Amino acid sequence: PLTADLPVSAALAPVPPLVIKSGMQGASRTGRWKVPAKITAHGGMAGVRLDFTRVECALPEVEIEAYGEMAGVTIVVPEGWWVDSDDVDPGVGGLRNKTFHPETRLPGTPLLRVTGxxxxxGITIRYPNFLERRRLEKAKGQ
Structure with missing residues (x-):
């Protein structure tokens, strides 16, 4: 009650849940973006891509609800992050989680819990490919 009327710092303010739908054009969240605690992604007709390789995420856990639909959902995470996809119903398109086991998770990195x-x-979860790694290295050098 004593601090209820004080302004909240932008850095500490909670980020509202993100709902991303592809429709006919496709949708993506790439580059530097603020990661909320909950994300819902609908692949629709053209697909959704969530790229976490350039984000700074202080959250210990992020919940992602993914629905592959007609075109799928792709989730790209940095090396050292771990994604728990045990609660995903693979459906017809399947689930491809190409991240490694929990023991490879680096300290201080968030756990992504994927459901849907x-x-x-289908849903694909992977680390950056060769070209994506090259772009990330070039971006660090600039």
Whole structure:
């Protein structure tokens, strides 16, 4: 009650949940963006891509609800992050979690808990590929 009327610092303010739907054009969240505690992604007709490789996330855990639908959902995470996808219903499109086991998780990195359904196109969780790693290295050098 004593601090209820004080302004909240922008750095400490909670980020509202993110709902991202692809529709006919596709949708993505890439580059530097503020990660909320809950994300819902609908693959729709053109797919969704969530790229966590350039984000700074102080949250210990992020919940991602993914629905592959017709075009799928792709989640790209930095090396050292771990993604728990045990509660995903693979559907027809399946689930491909190419991240490693929990013991490879680096200290201070968030745990991503993925739930939802693969739908027709599925859900893919992976580390950056060769070209993405090259772009990240170039961005660090600038």
């Amino acid at each position: 359904k693969g739908g027709m196109a």
